[in-house]
Amino acid sequence: MASILQALVVVLADQAGDDAAIRKEPMQKSEALSPRDERLIRIDEVLRRLPVSRAGFYAGIRSGRYPKPVRIGERIAAWRESEISALINSLKPVSLS
Numbered sequence: 001m002a003s004i005l006q007a008l009v010v011v012l013a014d015q016a017g018d019d020a021a022i023r024k025e026p027m028q029k030s031e032a033l034s035p036r037d038e039r040l041i042r043i044d045e046v047l048r049r050l051p052v053s054r055a056g057f058y059a060g061i062r063s064g065r066y067p068k069p070v071r072i073g074e075r076i077a078a079w080r081e082s083e084i085s086a087l088i089n090s091l092k093p094v095s096l097s
């Protein structure tokens with residue numbers, strides 16, 4: 001568990017461009033990110049919240065319309081819940097009439 005948190009801190013610090021924030025020593029339990037600080041959600045949850053297909057979502061990431069994922073493993077990606085919520089809040093309602 002500690003190695004996962006360590007990897008997550010490195011990934012988040014790397015994406016922020018803050019090399020000084022990268023830790024060499026394991027995080028203490030009291031320093032660990034709480035779920036309230038920043039929740040990461042996987043692609044299935046993102047697609048439940050957005051009215052878009054998986055292919056459309058990935059095309060939107062490439063075009064810059066949708067936020068880029070956070071890599072939390074070699075083959076695992078997630079998105080910051082706050083970024084997805086902000087995206088949803090920025091969408092304009094569509095009139096059906």
